[in-house]
Amino acid sequence: MLSFIGFLPAFLAFRIAMNSSPSNAFFRVYIPTLLCLPDYYRVITPGVPDPTFNQGVALVIFIVSMMRGGFKGYRFSHLDVVVLVYAGLVFNSELQASGYSDAQNLMFTMLFSVLTPYFMAKSFIEPAGMRYDFARRVVACLAIVSMLNTWETRFGVNLFRVVLSPFFPGQGEGWMITFRFGMARTAGPYGHALSAGIIMMLGFRLQRWLQFSGAWPDKWKLLPWLPIKFPAFLTLILTGGFFITFAKGSWLAGFLAGFIVAAGRMKQKLLAFMVVLVLLVVVGVPALSAFLAYASVGRANAKDDNQETACYRYELIQLYVDIAKQKELFGWGLTKWPAIPEAPSIDNHYLLLFLMHGKIAFYCFLYVLIGTMVRLLIFGIKQPHPPNSGGSLAFTQASIYLGYIIAIATVYMGGQTIPMLFMLTGWAESFMHSQGRDYAPSGSVEPEIATAPLCGFRRVV
Template sequence: MDKTVLLPIFISAALILSRGYSWAFCTFYIPLMVMVPTYLHYDGPGVPPITFYLAAFIPFLFQKQIMQAALDDFHWLDLFVYFYSFCVAMSELVNESLSSARQMVFLDAFYQIGPYLAMKWIVLRGKRGDKVVTQYVGVLVLVAVISLYEFRMGQNPFMRIRDIWPVYDTGMGGVFVYPRWGFFRIQGPFVHSIICALAYTMMWPMAMWAAQSGVYKSKFKGMAYVFWCWWGLMMTMSRGPMIGGYLAAGLYVMGQSKFRIQLFAAAAFFAALMSIPASFKISEYMSLTRETAKSESQETVIYRKDLIFNYVEKIQERPWLGYGFLNLPQVGDQKSIDNAYLLIGLNWGVGPVLAMLVLGLGSILAMAKVGFSSRTHEKPRKLCWALIGGIAGTHFTIATVYHAYPTNTMYFMWIGWAAALLTANKRGLLKKEVYEAELVPNEPSEEAEGDSPKQEGAPAKPTKEPSMVIL
């Protein structure tokens, strides 16, 4: 049964040939990524575990669109995507073996680099940004509706197939449903509640953008989808991602407002004002230990504080290449490394951590410049702020939790989306005059030598100049 994972390879190839690259990506690949759990996989000889959505992407990687996105549409963000994978491969080569390095290159090609380039092409050349949003939002809304049963009853419908699946690693998560605050934390088709929450953190501002930009014909439908993305995040009851989600939504709300400069200035002033009492609270936590903690939330904060101090020392011992994926050191009883930056640094060194920080901060600052520009048309300007919210919320969230598939793939797709918008802006495709210019008939040109004369009395057919938009 586990060999059914390979079936999407043939379905993707058939859809690309029959319906086109963008249509197949939006209609088949995205729903498969979100709806089918990654812990259902196939262990083939000489390759890492193959999930359904990895298999589905294989035909997408070997198409001319990937080369166009990599070469013709090159952006400086590409370099740091490649640098991330290069550091991972070098770390595995030194710490493990050539086979391990080869497998990591395989995973990065199909989980990170490939989707990043595919998203660049689909948004910039395929002009299907709206479709990407509606597909992601629609599938996550469906997950939220299905997960109402899990939230109340504590039984995950997506887990039922694990009983008959021949390859199931209980260490990958997706086994237990955790109670909290009188309900059960949903995880849907994801390996853990925090990964489910991170997916909603990334999509909540995108749903708000779609509802506000008229992507949906019905305003009620758009607002209903926004509600379900918010409620899906709430049902995970994961505190770090919930804060990250509100940060993401808040950045979008401030950025798309007409008073965005004043709102950001007020937010900066309020943050500076609150930093004074926050510093006293932090110093109080610094003096506590897990044994003296008075509540679960205090114990969680102290655990993460100890985590940083303990494992930063380990990273400093091997800063450039880390310890490799399978050789992680353990300090005391801290098996769970609830900080993606620490985990990446331990695995592969500071190179990939720096690459991720540059990807996140660089794309946020570049898109903020576009978002503040008065020359940018309203729709892509607001989309820039939605992406800023999703990327910033992700970076905040993964400082409190680990990072896993498919949200890791989603993150690199979001960076690819940002690269596409920035490339389009550089080419002048996001200007107001491009969106708002009236399409007027071309003036009739003089007859070229050798052309047959025009039929007398026949009106000249006006030809319209195509609008250059990417959404």
């Protein structure tokens, strides 16, 4: 019964959705719940799937939205089919492997951690002109988490578990604090520091976009004594929160993602991306060759812990690809593949997805990641140089996809990283369908700015 405290956010969301609107519940309850409360605690509900905090809120918003005729602002696009097929294939693989009694839990996860976040973001953000509000709420939540996480990195104590574990006995005990450079790697409410690194990378890129777009006041009335501007203060907090995860894969992902944003801010965007592509080939191909040589020596011959980790991840592919090919169409399900004792942890989400759910689900997922990123880049290049946010948002979203693409090659994508990815996808899809309308931070549509013709003359009096 103690775990029923997990329904409190859902109850609050129901009140707001009924008295105001489901979209209001999405912004005011779902986003803070997703980002500030752990995903590994579940409400024990005998006979039905056990929801997490954020799944309970998503369920309520979905029900109220259906009672009111569906998600307001929704427009169909081809990506809807890809996401639906992906979710269906994930459920089907577990259904074939374990039967319905186990597969129903995964079906519930697909419904309320993949599909509902995708359709909520697609319906509630861009159609209502709420892109700034959405990004500000995400950044504000992650700034709070970052500040709380300083306690964890200093003392090795996760405050989220200290407060919530008494209400969920026996849950979340498998998530242990790990250490690097003699300091605790902060996980916050995200289970593991690697998941926290992905979430913080996303928040940092959104904050840089907000700062570039002038979406924050220079001074905040609650902190008038700050010696620096409030947007810079938030950027420092998010940078610190990102750093203290000590997630090197996410650090690398965030660094490389910055090149997309930098190129997208150039006036000659196409030329800038061509330069980036050339550099990627000139530098990336030799670097990849050197990494393969570094990682293929075997763990027994590794010179240090870093090389041993690289060797382990290289060996994972060699060990598990043949097993995945035995059931390559629909996969083995969540846990039914023959485990290899010397490689118990599969620290590569692409390999794990192929192993669990087969190549069709794998290709659908790749299209969501890589296909959406490429479409955003093409869309952004075609847009005029942004007076405020429209064009730059496409490159910010694309940079987050690149961050995901790189980061999950070194870690399992779980917890809040899943609904955040599909919310980003729904937002990006509706943004591209809006033809890149440029909103002011207040939410109003920016007037078009007349541009002078190339090499034109001014009339001077």
